[in-house]
Amino acid sequence: MTPTAIGRVVVVGMLLFATTTTSGCSDTDPDLSPDPSTSAVVLSTSDETQGVSADLLDQVDRARSAEEDSAGDRMVTSGPARPSVIVEGGERRTMVIHDQSNMRLGSGSYTLTVYCAGTGVVVAAITFDGVTKLGGQQQCGASGLSVDETVVIQREAATQMDVSVIPVGETAAAIGYVVVRG
Amino acid sequence: MPDKRKKLAGGAAFATIATMLFGLATSAPASAESVHPTGTESCLDTGTHYVTTSKQDLFIGLGFKYKSGPGGTVHAAAQGSLTASAAVSITGGATLSAVVASFNGAFGVTGTVSATISSTYAYDHVVAAGKYGTLQFGNWGWTSSLKKYVVDSACNITSTVYGTVTKMPSVDTWGYKYTETSS
Numbered sequence: 001m002t003p004t005a006i007g008r009v010v011v012v013g014m015l016l017f018a019t020t021t022t023s024g025c026s027d028t029d030p031d032l033s034p035d036p037s038t039s040a041v042v043l044s045t046s047d048e049t050q051g052v053s054a055d056l057l058d059q060v061d062r063a064r065s066a067e068e069d070s071a072g073d074r075m076v077t078s079g080p081a082r083p084s085v086i087v088e089g090g091e092r093r094t095m096v097i098h099d100q101s102n103m104r105l106g107s108g109s110y111t112l113t114v115y116c117a118g119t120g121v122v123v124a125a126i127t128f129d130g131v132t133k134l135g136g137q138q139q140c141g142a143s144g145l146s147v148d149e150t151v152v153i154q155r156e157a158a159t160q161m162d163v164s165v166i167p168v169g170e171t172a173a174a175i176g177y178v179v180v181r182g
Numbered sequence: 183m184p185d186k187r188k189k190l191a192g193g194a195a196f197a198t199i200a201t202m203l204f205g206l207a208t209s210a211p212a213s214a215e216s217v218h219p220t221g222t223e224s225c226l227d228t229g230t231h232y233v234t235t236s237k238q239d240l241f242i243g244l245g246f247k248y249k250s251g252p253g254g255t256v257h258a259a260a261q262g263s264l265t266a267s268a269a270v271s272i273t274g275g276a277t278l279s280a281v282v283a284s285f286n287g288a289f290g291v292t293g294t295v296s297a298t299i300s301s302t303y304a305y306d307h308v309v310a311a312g313k314y315g316t317l318q319f320g321n322w323g324w325t326s327s328l329k330k331y332v333v334d335s336a337c338n339i340t341s342t343v344y345g346t347v348t349k350m351p352s353v354d355t356w357g358y359k360y361t362e363t364s365s
Contacts, residue, residue, distance in 0.1 A: 095356060
């Protein structure tokens with residue numbers, strides 16, 4: 001088991017216990033060659049399938065965008081507002097966020113800021129080259145926005161960073177995050 | 183076939199437990215054959231069985247790849263419904279639902295035959311100067327080794343083959359993978 005995998009297991013285990021290839025272009029272009037493992041790509045309106053209101057998602061995205069603007073060149077990555085629950089075929093399912101960056105990440109400090117609006121609790125984790133730092137249990141803001149920061153000091157450069165945000169139990173919230181240097 | 187005619191320990195173990203609990207026999211059986219005599223009592227383990235080992239993490243990329251550079255920001259747009267399906271590579275094929283059950287039991291995870299997300303989400307990632315960045319949405323699942331064996335009505339293992347669980351999607355873990363290249 002890889003260190004990253006161990007981190008995932010630790011995080012998930014803890015929560016269960018608690019309850020193209022275009023080249024040389026400057027614009028972003030989708031590779032229109034479908035991945036073989038994709039069975040279907042059908043556009044649909046997200047409101048029909050999300051278990052979290054659009055207002056909460058907008059609230060998180062406004063805060064996240066503001067942080068992006070203020071971070072400027074210190075910005076590393078930004079995860080848009082996503083619902084902690086989705087509705088598939090009439091069934092509500094918790095959705096765990098996991099994004100991975102494979103790139104050179106120089107030594108220094110990195111701050112993961114998680115935004116949560118709704119009900120329930122989330123736990124965030126940031127992992128550099130397999131070493132995980134857990135955030136606290138973040139109570140989402142029922143009538144506003146909750147913000148939680150996790151700071152990691154990297155003494156050596158890393159080549160992989162993973163960000164996970166895991167909703168606990170029946171959490172129904174909009175979740176977004178940013179990672180900035182410094 | 184090295185495992186042919188090999189006796190399963192499970193039948194004898196079941197008999198031993200039954201004896202301890204209910205006093206169904208006054209003396210220990212002399213052999214497995216006396217516990218499940220051929221033609222008079224079927225073997226409890228008859229059928230095809232799967233064993234999964236050596237799990238590793240796997241990103242199952244779905245839909246479009248978004249590439250941008252050099253430098254700047256790569257932006258992935260939201261997409262519609264995407265499905266990640268389990269897949270195995272083994273001689274004679276396999277029953278996916280049974281493989282999933284074995285996988286989840288062995289590793290304590292929530293793999294599934296098929297995981298669908300109705301809509302994805304836009305995502306931005308900064309690209310280092312002089313580099314090209316690629317973003318793809320997907321399911322964070324696993325891969326593993328796979329063993330399939332068949333037990334006949336006399337509790338004999340009649341065949342054993344080895345293969346791979348090439349894709350085992352998770353029920354609930356989704357997100358983006360960013361990779362950076364020089365060209």
